[in-house]
Amino acid sequence: MKYRFLLILLLAAQWIAAQEKVRYQIFFDNAVHHEARISATFPSLPGGPVKINMSRSSPGRYALHEFAKHVYQLSATDSKGKTLTVSRPDPYSWLVTGHDGTVNVTYTLFGNRADGTYTGITSLYAHLNMPATFMWAEGLENRPVEVTFNLPAGKNWNVATQLKPESGTTFSAPHLQYFMDSPTHIGHNLLREWTVNDRGKTKTIQLALHHNGTNAEADAYADRIKKVVQEQQAIFGELPDYDFGRYTFLATYLPQADGDGMEHRNSTVLTSNSSLRQNAGDLLGTVSHEFFHAWNVERIRPATLEPFKFMEANMSGELWFAEGFTNYYGGLVLVRTGDESMGDYAKRLTFVANYLINSPGRRYFNALEMSQQAPFVDAAVSIEPHNRANTYISYYFYGEAIALALDLSLRGQFKNVTLDTYMRRVWEKYGKTEKPTPLTTSASP
Ligand SMILES: [Zn+2]
Structure with a gap:
């Protein structure tokens, strides 16, 4: 009996330790030089060295990116402020030894690219993709995460993110996988928000827009997005259940931004160096594509993409469906909203x-094999010549052509059956039933 009581106590202590949050603070005092100062606290650590990693990949982007190259001025202390020894076991990690169960790490991060992969910090904004910004401790991946964004004084910045709001500028995530999938744009965001009645449930759609244009342009753009949301809801019969009842478009249309669109579970990053005044139609095309991903890839989810492997690339043979079918619908939905002509x-x-x-690429690889090449083509960098002009076809277009062929076949062979019918069935069978991201340990290189 006594033994059992002790065992329960031990398990309870382990459970409490497992719930202890990883805490991050980020400061932007030197934003004018594209720097952030970041501190991370990793509590209730087991004995022995702790390995702190900077990720090599980012959710939704399939090539490797060495975010560690932007980290410097790193130091580590224990809970009492004692400086700890730090060594480098590999180019992406820092090994901290001699701690007392807590490790505080502080470092400077350089970032000057606002897109769907990297971090861009300027005097105007802090555009954060989490893997490019925050280090994480191996073995603590299942702990809850809390982050405080310390806004610079006098700038009137606000925070837009899919993270769960706690208090002030502090947000939380249930675990590392969710945290890393939650890009955050801090700056002068104009917020437009509306609710959608979805089979008796109220869901909030939010546009956080950072641009140089007018409020009227923001309003008009929000109205066009509302129609896109409605049309896509009609295809699937419902919106997904967003984790905190809210989906956020993080749109940054500024000359300093780099063009991109990146899907996440309850939000999307939309960046461009063009403006709503000049280019709203094209920008809306990215909105339509990315929002479709809230169903197709975020919840109709290839098993190959879960969990995110932050220290290596997730290779998937299913991107022809995830990206290609999404590409097909991105434009088709704009025809239905009246934003694009049937001729175009x-x-x-x-x-x-x-x-x-x-x-000629069709002779070399099929759609599945083309998808598996994403780690070499999706914003990947190489300096040597390659033969992709002859051997490669983008899985976006390969999949889009298959979607077109399937849509035409269904329309030709069955009465009142289209690709919409098919997508809704796929959603009901594989997407609606999707379970949240499993808690698992990320692999080391
Ligand atoms: Zn996409």
Whole structure:
């Protein structure tokens, strides 16, 4: 009996330790030089050295990116402020020894690219992709995470993110996987928010827009997004259940930003160096593509993408479906909202069909094998010549052509059946039933 009591106490202590949060603070005092100062506290550590990693990949982007190269002025202390020994076991990690169960790490981060992968810090904003910004401790991946964004005085910045609001500028995530999937844009965000009645449930859609344009342009853009949301809801019959009842478009349309769109579980990053005044139609195309991902890839989820492997690339053979079918619908939905003419959309499909028919790459790899090449082409960098002009076809267009062919086949062979019918069935069978990200340990290199 006594033994059992002690065992329960031990398990309770382990459980309490496992719930102890990892805490981050980030400061932007030197934003003008594209620097942030970051501190991380890793409590209730087991004995022995602790390995602190800077990620090498980012959710939704399939190539490796060495975020560790932007880290400097790193130091570590224990709970009493004693300086700890830090060594480098590999280019992406820091090994901290001699701690007392707590490790505090502080470092400076350089970042000057606002897009769907990297971190961009300027005097105007802090655009944070979490893997490019925050280090994490191996073995603590399942702990809850809390982050405080310390806003610079006098700038009137606010915080837009899918993270759970706690108090002030402090936000939380249930675990590392969720935290890393939650990009955050801090700056002068204009917020437009509306609710959608979805089979009796109220869901909030939010546009956080950082741009140089007017409030009227923001309002008009929000109205166009509302129609996109409605049309996509009609395809699937419902919106997904967003984790905190809210989906956020993080749109940064500023000359300093780099063009991109990146899907996440309850939000998307939309960046461009163009403006709503000049380019709202194209920008809306990215909105339509990324929002479709809230169903197709975020919840109709290839098993190959879960969990995120932050220290290596997630290779997936299913991107022709995840990206290609999404590409097909991105434009089709804009035809339905009246934002794109049928003629323009038909021209686009003609290009896709020509590309597929005439590319020699079809002789080398099928759609699944093309998808598996994403780690070499999705914002990947190489300096040597390659033969992709002959051997490669983008899985975006490969999949889009398959979507077109399937849609036409269904329409031709069955009455009142289209690709919409098919997508809704896929959603009901594989997406709606999707379980949240499993808690698992990320692999080391
Ligand atoms: Zn996409």
